[in-house]
Amino acid sequence: MSSITKPTVILVHGAWHGSWCWRFQIPALETLGYTVEAVDLPCGSGVAGTTQFDDAAHVRSVVESQTSMGKCVVVLAHSYAGPIASAAIKGLSEKGVLGMIALCAFIFPGGMDQGAVIRDIGGLPYVTWNMPSEGLFQTKDPRSLFFPPDVSADRADWAVSQLRPQSMAANMGIVPPQAWQDDSYIGRLGYIRCTADVVIPIEQQDGMVLGAGGQDKWVVRTLEGSGHSPFLSRPHEVAAALDEIVNAFETKV
Template identity: 30%
Template sequence: MATTYVLIHGAGESGSCWRAVAAELKRYGDTAIAPDLPCDDDLAGLREYADAVVDAVESARVRGRVVVVAHSFGGFTAPQVAERLEAEELVLVSAMVPAPMEPPGDWWENTGFEDAVRRAARDDDGLTGNEDPFVCFYHDVPRPIAERALAATRQQSGAPVGRPWPLPRWPAVRTRYVLCTGDRFMPAEFARRMVAERLGVVPEELETGHMPMLSRPGELAALLRG
């Protein structure tokens, strides 16, 4: 039976960032849905983000196996969606892992993210956390693809930042984590610790930067399919 992959983008992105992965999944006979979150809407919080995804799936009249996939800040939306859709699996790709009722604005300090970035930047001469997006986020993405992706980004509203993550617990859905070993936004050492502490799982590793859907879409699609 074909699988429907629900692909959730990160902060300020759009569903178009998943286009190459969606094409790879369709080659296998699967279906991919990659909606735009209302991330530029100052009235939309995390519940509204989840509503947008669930509405897109329901409009597509999806039947059968559903796998929810999230990238980066999409980690705050995906567990809500996986629970509501009764997904078979949840896959987090270099994603933030929220704690119950944790506002996104508190995640950085609670996880020790900023200290981890400073340590990594000392070790790699300032590549990690670099202000240039082509250095931090798109360093291993072909330049024309990176430029198109950057041009498609939207302003990320701060509306969800101070609002608690809506779930009181992690959903009862099989959860996997894809760690990007060359990530200059979320250092690999930090991600391994966060995943162990918050999910209790061993991550699967992909040799890529923070944007594997752009740099290595074929390998990411194969990994998502398990």
């Protein structure tokens, strides 16, 4: 696929992060000829009560601003943003959205009560609820959670200083309707596995992909030995994996 036909990549960050986290990923994608847009999700704005529906609506507005100009779009979603990006592109498979790529991200069915699931498993041991104020929460030890084993110490230091509290309602609410459950996106869904991820262990990543249709529905690539933040540790490998997946998507259009 020539550089002039490459889609715009919309980057959607995970919980506690922001568009800042793509600092090293953006130039790696641009080197391959992609135009890039990075969003900031409302859930990370410090406003309690912000939901996944708010985040999805914001991403959708960015997607539609691009497609309204005649641009083709691919969404790359990290971690928490998997269900957000999938909700944002629902119904847009024939309206300029080529597909979605999940980067060591969650895959949840639409309508799932995420809060009930978290309560059933006894909560999330790695977070502190209602901190630094009611309705927000933050991670207890982000350095050990997000960055091992392959993010350098200096990049981890920089990233930790950028993390912000997350709206609890965004993680404890209902998952919006999901595009990955629509047949129109079969073959235009991608998943980049990270085998050393602490946040979402590889077994959980594989289980979610399998439960969502497996390799009949998803184009899968693997970053061996990578943790939860390959956009900091291996941005060129992420870009190469994305490029392979986008090329696979092109054969399905």
